[in-house]
Amino acid sequence: MGARLCGLALFHLKKANMTLKTTPLNAAHRAMGAKMVDFGGWDMPVNYGSQIEEHHQVRNDCGMFDVCHMRVVDAKGDGVRAFLRYLLANNADKITLPGKALYSAMLRPDGGVIDDLIIYFMSEQWFRIVVNAGTADKDIAWMKQQAAVHAPGLTITSRDDLAMVAVQGPNARAKVWQVLPQTKAATEGLVNFQAADCGEYFVARTGYTGEDGFEVMLPKEKVEAFWYALNKVGVKPIGLGARDTLRLEAGMNLYGQDMDETVGPLESGLGWTVDLKSERDFIGKAALLANPPSKKLVGLVLLDRGVLRGHQKVVTAHGAGEITSGSFSPTLEKSIALARVPNGVQIGDTVQVEIRDKMLAAQVVKYPFARNGKAVCSL
């Protein structure tokens, strides 16, 4: 048996590797029977047994994810909104309700995606930003470089003192309130994509699974106790394996797979997050206007037997495309994918995917594939 396409570094399982970065939950993962893998330089749990069971656990009940490797950044000072309005492709002016969050791409001047991130409007002097683990250092360097020119009074602080746990699923919020009853009053009324600053606990109604739930930021030294307390009330730990199938079913992009610095947001399914209509200028806007995309991101469901994977070639009547993320969908019990294909390809078309030496049929569908416990895409 030999590795072929390794979505999660299959053969990088290590019992102990001192060169990998660890989160404050590392010992807890091992105690809970996690299989640990090298995930972009981090020693992280890929599963605690069955990845498919963990996936269903989140869709049907709730589960918790260690997302301490992601980075919290605080941007503070007068003019922080104006700075973000220029820094990001989505418009920070859209969020006016305190605690409200906005998903956005951060672009290079040539339109390539530096990262995708979430910003939270806490006050006109404070926006909180959450960025991806693998891109955190370059993101912060970029933000500081831009702030030095456009908003020299701002402070941009990497909150390395904070940890983050995502609790996701239909019962997730109730479980968090069981463990943190002191946060309930402030978080009960949160709408989707809104956060509350509850002192030591920053509780956001956000996630990466297509389910309801919270992402909780808290002091690093408290996260292990929080993790075990959640487990005690029945919240099961979920590995990165299920995190990937949950986000793929929910039609959420993964940075580094579905987009990166070499492609723009418009060909990465992120057109809905890019505001090209207003007068507002932002980094990358001119490049996006000058280069209308010839490709777009679509969903695929495999009609034949097999498994769609990233980088497989897609053959369409309008030219070739490529799968950016593919896997088996535990909810649909079929293989699904996101693929970048020529603009002419339409929902409902049948395309061919080259898998090893065969051409297999797949149908183009509108994604998400599944959300809130149910399949939402029909063939």
Added chain:
Amino acid sequence: MSNPSDLRYTESHEWVKSDADGTITIGITEHAQELLGDMVFVEAPAVGRKLKAKEECAVVESVKAAADVYAPVSGEVVAANSALDGSPENINSDPYGAWIFKMKPDNAADVAALLDATAYQAVVDSEAH
């Protein structure tokens, strides 16, 4: 879980069982299924296909990855386990029962030369460190 002592093994994590009729049965080991995780697709080689030792001939895919299965010795494929089409997860629950294909080896001595359970365990242990 220990590896059955009546089987032979390859360094690439296939197990090989010698059958009474001179054919051999091939699957992937407990260690291999553990590495791959939940299995969702198995593609066995076509019956009648002639294989050389170490040739890629089958594919097993879990939710997270695809892996090649290699012919342990040279020979001809004489059967494929179609039960795995509908229940690939049997490889997870019963790796030494859920066989993938059977071969008629060109040379029976090739099978005897494969790893025994102790030697295979040493391969597994060396990968873990």
